[in-house]
Amino acid sequence: xxxxxxxxxxxxxxxxxxxxxxxxxxxxxxxxxxxxxxxxxxxxxxxxxxxxxxxxxxxxxxxxxxxxxxxxxxxxxxxxxxxxxxxxxxxxxxxxxxxxxxxxxxxxxxxxxxxxxxxxxxxxxxxxxxxxxxxxxxxxxxxxxxxxxxxxxxxxxxxxxxxxxxxxxxxxxxxxxxxxxxxxxxxxxxxxxxxxxxxxxxxxxxxxxxxxxxxxxxxxxxxxxxxxxxxxxxxxxxxxxxxxxxxxxxxxxxxxxxxxxxxxxxxxxxxxxxxxxxxxxxxxxxxxxxxxxxxxxx
Numbered sequence: 001x002x003x004x005x006x007x008x009x010x011x012x013x014x015x016x017x018x019x020x021x022x023x024x025x026x027x028x029x030x031x032x033x034x035x036x037x038x039x040x041x042x043x044x045x046x047x048x049x050x051x052x053x054x055x056x057x058x059x060x061x062x063x064x065x066x067x068x069x070x071x072x073x074x075x076x077x078x079x080x081x082x083x084x085x086x087x088x089x090x091x092x093x094x095x096x097x098x099x100x101x102x103x104x105x106x107x108x109x110x111x112x113x114x115x116x117x118x119x120x121x122x123x124x125x126x127x128x129x130x131x132x133x134x135x136x137x138x139x140x141x142x143x144x145x146x147x148x149x150x151x152x153x154x155x156x157x158x159x160x161x162x163x164x165x166x167x168x169x170x171x172x173x174x175x176x177x178x179x180x181x182x183x184x185x186x187x188x189x190x191x192x193x194x195x196x197x198x199x200x201x202x203x204x205x206x207x208x209x210x211x212x213x214x215x216x217x218x219x220x221x222x223x224x225x226x227x228x229x230x231x232x233x234x235x236x237x238x239x240x241x242x243x244x245x246x247x248x249x250x251x252x253x254x255x256x257x258x259x260x261x262x263x264x265x266x267x268x269x270x271x272x273x274x275x276x277x278x279x280x281x282x283x284x285x286x287x288x289x290x291x292x293x294x295x296x297x298x
Contacts, residue, residue, distance in 0.1 A: 009123035036178035059172035086144025182220035230271035250278040
């Protein structure tokens with residue numbers, strides 16, 4: 001399966017999990033694809049349902065994709081912007097990154113958002129308690145070399161083709177509101193912040209949110225797949241055995257490249273949770289031995 005990587009990067013992006021997820025769902029069976037935690041949108045954009053409602057609590061993501069949908073931003077506009085700002089970044093030895101970050105936190109410009117997303121440390125998307133983007137610079141003043149600018153422009157061009165060929169809406173709303181409109185004829189894919197792990201994405205994620213997500217999915221009566229973490233070398237996601245115990249669970253080992261040091265970049269078992277049959281599963285059941293073996297092999 002040839003995978004498309006969207007222009008916006010997010011920690012925990014599900015690119016490598018798309019083939020696994022796609023084997024368990026046929027979007028043509030449903031009237032609409034609903035994705036209430038859009039993030040990068042990599043799953044929905046690769047599966048490409050004919051009709052979809054993408055939403056997220058982060059308004060900057062939604063503003064960016066609506067700008068692409070309505071052609072307020074084009075590959076040509078992005079090329080000129082990144083080349084100009086990238087040259088200033090290079091001449092300033094990286095200091096210009098913080099000028100753009102301050103400007104973005106005042107205006108919310110989708111072009112500044114893209115710039116920061118592709119120039120920040122390790123592709124992390126993080127906001128402080130005042131909802132200000134606060135990720136530091138990646139320390140590469142020549143970040144926007146021609147090859148990267150071309151790559152980003154190609155990603156934008158391709159995603160605009162996907163959006164224009166289908167009936168997609170993008171909304172900045174809470175997942176509860178997004179799921180309240182779901183029907184049994186819809187399919188829902190959820191990739192919420194991982195409880196106990198990613199809590200500073202845009203809004204925090206709590207035990208109450210996890211229970212609300214469970215309740216909302218049950219009430220919708222829609223078929224759904226939810227991705228979360230199952231376990232790593234050190235601990236397990238206990239909510240799988242409590243909140244989600246009644247559903248089918250499938251696991252697969254995965255390795256994330258997000259972390260300030262190599263020691264923090266550990267393999268883990270990903271889990272898919274669903275109210276319908278799932279394909280493929282590792283036989284490890286969260287075995288620390290398997291994860292340690294994976295780590296040594298990488």
